[in-house]
Amino acid sequence: MLPEQLQRIIGYFLEEATEHLQIIEQGLQNLQNTVPAPQSIHHLIRASHSIKGGAAMLGFSSIQRIAHRLEHYLKLLRECPIAVDSRLQSLLIEVFEILAALVYKVSKGFGLNHEDANQMLSLAEAVFDELDAYLRVLIPTRLTVRATTDEHIHVFSGYCTSLGEFSSAIVSRVGLLGGTITRHEHEGLGIRLCIDLYLPPYTRIENIRQAVELSGAIIGTVQTQRDFSLLATGDYPVYQSAIEPPAICTGCRYYYGRRDGGYLLNCTIHPRGPETEDCRDREPE
Structure with a gap:
C-alpha cells in the first residue's frame, strides 16, 4: 500500500x-x-x-x-x-x-x-x-532575411511555404542584384530559416524586397538599421522604429495592411502608408 x-x-x-x-x-x-x-x-x-x-x-x-x-x-x-x-x-x-x-x-x-x-x-x-x-x-517556414549594404542593414521578416524552392530561388535573385549569401541557417523542425545577404552599395530596398518576394516569400515586416561605421559621427540612430501599420490601403497592389496566414503584410514602397489619397501604386478599381 x-x-x-x-x-x-x-x-x-x-x-x-x-x-x-x-x-x-x-x-x-x-x-x-x-x-x-x-x-x-x-x-x-x-x-x-x-x-x-x-x-x-x-x-x-x-x-x-x-x-x-x-x-x-x-x-x-x-x-x-x-x-x-x-x-x-x-x-x-x-x-x-x-x-x-x-x-x-x-x-x-x-x-x-x-x-x-x-x-x-x-x-x-x-x-x-x-x-x-x-x-x-x-508549416510555412518562418523567414528572416538580413540584407546588408555599405549604408544600411534591412531586416525582412515573414515566411515562405516551400523551403527548397525558396532556398534555390533566392540564390539566383541575389546573384542578379550582384550580391552574395553569407549565411544560410536552417533551424528546428524546418520552420525557421535565417539568411544573411551582402549587396552592392546603394542597392534600393524595393529591389531587395522584390528579390525576396519573387523567390517565394511573404514579407510581414521590415526594419532598417544604419551602418555601424556611421555611428562615430553621431548623426544616425542605430535602429529606426519598426513599421507601424496604418489603416489598410484598399486596392493596394502591395497588399499593405492585409493579413496572410496570420502575418501582416507591409508595403516597403510606402512603409508608413501612401503619401496621397491617389497613391500611384493603388490598383484601379
Whole structure:
C-alpha cells in the first residue's frame, strides 16, 4: 500500500487530469474551430501544461513526456499558420488517447509500472515521428532575411511555404542584384530559416524586397538599421522604429495592411502608408 498522503496527492492529480483531458478531447474533436480561436487553443495548451506539471511532481515521466510533446504541438498550431486537416487532427487525437490511457492506468493502480509506461511511450514516439514529418510539410517556414549594404542593414521578416524552392530561388535573385549569401541557417523542425545577404552599395530596398518576394516569400515586416561605421559621427540612430501599420490601403497592389496566414503584410514602397489619397501604386478599381 502507498502511504495515505501520497494516495491523496495522486487522487488530486487524477481529478484535475480528468478535467484537463476532457478539455483537450473537446478541443481536438473540433480542432478546425479551436485553432483560430486564441482563447480556445490557450485552454488546450494550459490543460496539457497542467498535466505535464502534475506528472512531473509525482514522477510519472511517461505522462510528463507525452503531455509536454502535446503542449509543444498545440503551441505550433497557435503560432504558425497551419491548415488543419483530418490527418493532422487524427495524429493529435492518437497522442491524446495514449496520454488518456496512461492516466487511466494510474487511476486503476494508483501508479504505473515500468513495462506499461515504456510500452505506451513507444507507441507515442512512433506517432511523434509521423507528426513531426507531417508538420514539416504543413508549416510555412518562418523567414528572416538580413540584407546588408555599405549604408544600411534591412531586416525582412515573414515566411515562405516551400523551403527548397525558396532556398534555390533566392540564390539566383541575389546573384542578379550582384550580391552574395553569407549565411544560410536552417533551424528546428524546418520552420525557421535565417539568411544573411551582402549587396552592392546603394542597392534600393524595393529591389531587395522584390528579390525576396519573387523567390517565394511573404514579407510581414521590415526594419532598417544604419551602418555601424556611421555611428562615430553621431548623426544616425542605430535602429529606426519598426513599421507601424496604418489603416489598410484598399486596392493596394502591395497588399499593405492585409493579413496572410496570420502575418501582416507591409508595403516597403510606402512603409508608413501612401503619401496621397491617389497613391500611384493603388490598383484601379
